[in-house]
Amino acid sequence: MACAYCYVPRRKGYANPITVFTNIDAIQRAIARHLGRQGPKPEPNQCDPADWVYDLGENSDCSVDARVSDNVADLVAQFARLDGAKASFATKHVNRDLLALDPRGGTRVRFSLMPRRDAKLLDIRTSTIDERIEAIDDFVAAGYEVHLNFSPVVLRERWQSEWALLLDELGERLSERAKAQARCEVILLTHHEGLHEVNLGWHPRAEDVLWRPEAQETKRTEHGGAVVRYRVDVKRRAVARFRELVARHAPWLTIRYAF
Structure with missing residues (x-):
């Protein structure tokens, strides 16, 4: 997998290796x-109304990791037993071996989706958008909570109409059971100058849409690193417009957060 915009390669030396932990028991x-120290969750928040949510795959795609290691299966089994906690990971890879596990609602899988034109250009060596949409109902039936990760939203020509078509398609293809439990997150593109330079060497066409200095500015992250994001005014308008698209084309879908 080599998504042209992904922040994981930025953190791993511009590579995107599979992550395997040898100390899974200690983890x-x-x-x-940690859950014992936290105690019961006192009030709902944007992550979950009742459970503390632990992100398993911030720096990897757990569906891929599970191809070569039992780490993910071990954690799914653990969160199936824990009260008051839920595992979560986003994925662009459909690993149907995960359907054989027994999550009992304790693991949230967030399938990343974007318009097909964006995915063809930017989501390199990932499962197709069709494969991801087809998997949603199967994962719900297997006992996972399934959310949608609309990320990244890339502001380019016709972006609004293409997202509207995708939202319409989800309404037509997903079962009522899947739609009833679904939530989504909306994340506009964050880029990076170093990754931009790497992409120019191997995939310059991606930079035609990712690198837009006229609409972007440099920001410091909470970790102190410099990234490139859409300007505040551009981003504010785009987030508002995306919320309108969801309200109109997927009124069944609650947005957990959008930024």
């Missing part, structure tokens, strides 16, 4: 201890 014990 599981640390999760259990």
Whole structure:
């Protein structure tokens, strides 16, 4: 997998390796201890109304990791047993071996989706958008909570009409059961000058839409690094417009957060 915009390669030396942990037992014990210290969740928030949510795959795609390691299966089994906690990971890879696990609602899979034109250009060596949409109902039936990760939203010609078509398609293809439990997150593109330079060497066509200095500005992240994001005024209008698109074309879908 080599998505042209992904922040994981920026953190891993412009590579996107599979992540395997040799200390999985220690990790599981640390999760259990942390949950014990947290106690019951006092009030709902944008992550979840009742459970503390632990992101398993911030720096990797767990569906891919599960191809070569039992780490993900071990964690799915752990969160199936834990009260008050839920695992979560976003994915662009459909690994149907995960359907054989028994998550019992304790793991949230967030399938990343975007218009097909964007995916063809930017989502390199990932499962197709069709494969991801087809998998949603199967994962719900297997006991996963399934959310939608609309990320990244790339502001380019016809972006609004293409997202509207995708939202319409989801309404037509997903079962009522899947739609009833679905939530989504909306994340506009964040880019990086270093990744921009790397892309110019191997995939310059992607930079035609990712690198737009006239609409972007440099920001410091909470970790102190410099990234490139849409200007505040551009982003504010785009987020508002995306919320309108969801309200009109997918009124069944609640937005957990959009930024």
